Amino acid sequence: MITMDNIIRDGNPTLRARAKAIEFPLSEEDKKLAHNMMEFLENSQNPEIAKKYHLRAGVGLAAPQVDVSKRMTAVLVPGIEDDDEPIFKHVLINPTILSESVQLAALGEGEGCLSVDRDIPGYVPRHDRIKLRWYDLDGNKHVERLRDYPAIVVQHEIDHLNGILFYDHINKEQPLTVPEGTIILE
Template sequence: MIKMRDIIREGNHTLRAEAKQVKFPLSEADQKLANDMMEYLENSQDPELAKKYGLRAGVGLAAPQVDVSEQMAAVLVPSENEDDEPVFKDVIINPVIISHSVQPGALTEGEGCLSVDRDIAGYVIRHDRITLRYYNMAGEEKKIRLKNYPAIVCQHEIDHLHGILFYDHINGDNPFAADDDLVLIS
């Protein structure tokens, strides 16, 4: 089981490296990693388990964050209603954004990261809508359209696979600078 001590923090070179593509069929180690990353997200979103294991809540966890330089990330965006199915839940392997909106989007309260132990204020400007192509654990190619929060989460995780951290997108001179067409997501 992945715990907070297993998640590397900013300053570790793996977080700034280009991760390598994952080969199929998945090795046993890659299958375990994928399952463990999803388990972390599930546990971190359960208040009792999060408290028991000292987990920070997360909606995404990329392999480089656990010091494995591979293009794999677990994503678990819960529904607003606890009884509903998650908005998006999968392990995305070798993901590629194949199209995106011109319209930018950002979270009103900014972004956070399990690998960053400090608050960094500012709009993280991303695409409001994306079409994502990836492979699941079975090696099946998937294509999905995402918008708003799920699109932001997937872009954040894909950035990890390319050595980019969320604050790289924040305007250093004016962290809350925004064009008129920016979609703010709360």
């Protein structure tokens, strides 16, 4: 089981390295990692389990965050209501953004990261809509269009695979400004 102790923090060189593509068929080690990363997200979103194991809630976890420099990330965007099906729940192997909207969006409360222990205020402008290609654990190719919050989460996770952290996108001089026309998602 992955806990906060297994998640590396800002400053570790793995977080700034470009992760390597994964070959199919997946090794047992890669399958186990995929399962453990999704299990962490499920546990972190369950208030009782999160409290018991001192987990910070997360909607995404990339392999580099557990010190494995491979192009794999788990994403679990919960439904609106507690009993709703998740909006997006997948382990993404070798994900690629095929296209992105000109329209930008940013989260009103800013972004956070399980690997960054401090609050870093500022808007993180990202593309509001993306067309995403990824492979599942069996090597099947998927192409899906995402918008708004799920698109932002996936872009955050793909950044991890490229050695980029969310605060790299924040305007250093004016952190609470965004390019004209950016949608602020509350």
